[in-house]
Amino acid sequence: MKQLSTEQKHLVRKANEFASEDLSKSTLAVLSTFLMFIACAFAASILPILLLNIGFSVVAGLLLLRLFVLYHDYMHGAILRKQTWANYFFSLLSVIILTPKNVWRETHNYHHAHNAKIPSSHIGSYKVVTKRQWQKMSQGQRRFYLFLRHPLNMLAGVFTVFVLGMIVSSIIRNVKKNYDGILVIIAYLGLSTLIIVNLGISTYVYSLFIPQAIGGCLGAYLFYAQHNFPSVQLSSNADWTPVHAALHCSSYMKMSPLMHWFCANIGYHHIHHLNHRIPFYRLPEVMEKVPELASTHVTSWSFKDVRSCLALKVWDEDKNMMVAI
Template identity: 40%
Template sequence: MRTAKELLVASKEFASENRWVSWWHLWSTLVVLAAFVALAVNDLPWTIRILASTAAGLVSVRLFIIYHDYQHHAILRTAPLAKLIMWGYGIFLLNPSSVWIRSHDHHHKNNSKTFGANIGSYPVMTTQAYANATFGERFAYAAARHPLTMLLGYFTVFLIGMCLRPFLLSPRRHYDAGLAMVVHFSAMAYLASFGLDVMVLGLLYPSMVASALGAYLFYAQHNYPDARLKPRSEWSHVEAALHSSSYIAMNPLMNWLTGNIGYHHVHHLNARIPFYRLPEAMAALEELQSPGVTTLGLRGILSCLRLKLWSPEEDRFVGFDHPDAVGGPTTLPVEETRPVQNPTSNKRAA
């Protein structure tokens, strides 16, 4: 087995794109998305329109992963046209580049540390920290990790977390967050001029489908039964990739729709690997073939959603009913008394 440094070096073999393949994935995804939106807004039977609108939302997740890879400089990094398309995508669908880059880069550098600012991540409290938290802190923490927060990710994660809050905190730095809201809701108003159904099925509902699935995927990528968290002194990039980032097993269709983001442990090892090469990298590198696994089946989803707190004593995620979480106050290390932050908090980024 390779050392951590050797594994990082070995992963670089896959951190190169085929420019034509990257363009193919981008253009083909845009065409498929446009086709489903066209079906959703046309005068067709309602069943077809609703199914097409749902499909548009799912394909939007794939487009988001392409955007995500571009922001990681994994694909199309020197292509001016791609820069324009990706910037426009971020503005149109509430993913402004200035906010996304800062929050997501912080996430990659700090994922799975037991303490620290939860910028770009769902918050994590230890059982003892939760036991000593105020009612308000407990409520805010529980709300941030609640399934409804994920289901309503269009509002909670993207509209508020990615746009409204960053813009209010720093209008000059995050001007594109304000622009995103203006463009997005202007597009809604324009579509509504053709009929409320056109606006809902052409933009609002697909955005809500994509946001809900994306919010849950991001949760399950780092909050799953086998996840391991470490304090700052013991944290390492490679260990966080191998033991704190999941592999979400999916069928070929879902892998296509989600841009292979289920191979998340591979992505966290080397974010420069294009999404279409992640399966290749996992197959070639033995160290990546024994990840923590979850699924998008009901059992897999429920097993992840039940995880609420980190137990340092048991070295695993546990529920709110854990004895250490409901016990009386104890003396905590100073860093454990930090305030709970919203999963989309961008105060440091702003």
């Protein structure tokens, strides 16, 4: 790993100034989002009009995405540090969002420590291979690699990315260390059974299944697009620095104010990677007050940008860019 330059050290110091939270703001954000999710899930399950059922399910899915990012901030220590109630709350929430705490901590911390390192891209993020590695892969390996980066994999993200990719694979890798993955699956199956037996299958579908499917799909694509975009700059271990990885291997996803709210500002991903202890509600403030962070790699939810990101498959060492195959 290279030493940080003077300019990079300056950016780290500036970012550190924002790594403090407003406890009341964090508490209000978490509890209000959860109450809104419960209200929308309840409305989706009891209203007698199909369009309203679907509409409230969609909103519940967006709120579940926001809850997932708030959980992500909590696990980083950015919000609600040392709050006992938050530990219990997010332990229960991990069942609904199918993200065990031990599993998430291991894989996501690894991702932050190795973001944009080509040899280490496969844990906590989407695997990236070089063009030369691709040429040496078998047909079976190529098909599996392309499936992992396929839109259908992200569309079914709650099952493929979260259940299989995160929970099941972690249990197989180390069952003793990732035992909470088993607990989350058992608790989720118990909750689902309880809802279906007592309230009916339609209640389960509208209040839990559809919101999870929507939140999982959007979350899976966010994971992808924030580190797989046309101007991304990957590096070898020897050339890697955390600041370069944050600024050039993490995108700013431009969204409407409403979508920034639903995504809890995770679109300011380059700033989050620069300092993961900055609370989500301070990320726009950092971008506004630190001019160096305003000029960055931008993507969006537009069809053009989504298509451009999804077209990227392998890292071309000669061109120093992600390319299609």
